[in-house]
Amino acid sequence: MKKALLLTIFAALMMISSAAVAQTTASGTLTVTATVTGSINLVFNSDASGLALSSGAGTNAATLAFGNVSAFGAISAGIVRSTTASNFTVSSAVDVLVTKTNSVSANYTLKAQLGSADAVNTWTVGGTAVTNAAQSTLTATGTYAANSNFPVAITVPFTTASGTLISNTINYVATAN
């Protein structure tokens, strides 16, 4: 009789303790889904041999300011100048850095296009003429994760009036191959 009573009490205590544990814990699951896609990124960097970018270095929206330029006068460091009988060209090295993520692409194609027409001056990037009519291919085998110098050059006729501001936007597009 005494043994049975003890067993009953023990069983009751076990039930209470198990119930207590179950009551003070709660669980749930959060199922997380994501789809990873490859991507590439383009930024402009100042090239050591060229003008320092005025703004936006390390981003994809930079500014390159040549300042005052002339065919024969003083010229800022970082600008390369050449002169012909009818015009002069100023050029500055500009680095383009394209990086890739989650991609097996081996290289990229880089194209450029002027934002607006310029009927007077000639623009080149990396030695390739660029206009606003269509994209020009600067390279079809760009190397990822390396600064690549694509000098920006403007050829200005001697007929251009002194004090004329020359400004344009060059749109670059890198495409993974």
Add this chain to the structure above:
Amino acid sequence: MLKKYISIMRGVALAGLLMCSALLPAQTTASGVINGSLNNTSGISIQFDSDPAGVTLGAAGTNAATANFGTVSAFGPLSGGVTRPSVTAGNFTVRTIFDVQVISGGLTSTTYTLTANLAAAAPTGMNYKVDAVTLTTALQTIQINGAYNIDIAHNLDLVILTAAPGAGGPAVNTPITTTINFTATAN
């Protein structure tokens, strides 16, 4: 003889009346007893809620919700409620915010401890963090003093290697799904 007959008839009549009186109340009155019992037990429950700053959870308000980041990349556009706190050469992080609400009843406990673990090993190239705690299949403590009955926001970070598939990076262009187990324990 007549007396005996009368006596018998009286007895029969009395018995008939008694039977009628017993039947009539039974037809107009009913009574019963229910022995009810209730165990007033204390307990807690957990549910996941959408956070205004995060993605909208599937099955929000339950303890088995889903969070879909959609398409993610280091540089491309992201879905609403998903941010990209960091991009490095080796990895990038995408983040959403979700709420956990632990409801208590009948407890003297004022706070709870929240732990979490991955249901299975993280897929290649993927790491999962809740509030900066990197999750593994072992239980990790996320919070030790959670307040009951209110939504508490938590960051859910996916740290994704930038390496290409096959070179340590995650599979691309296919949904990657992972289940995170959460446990709230009353303190």
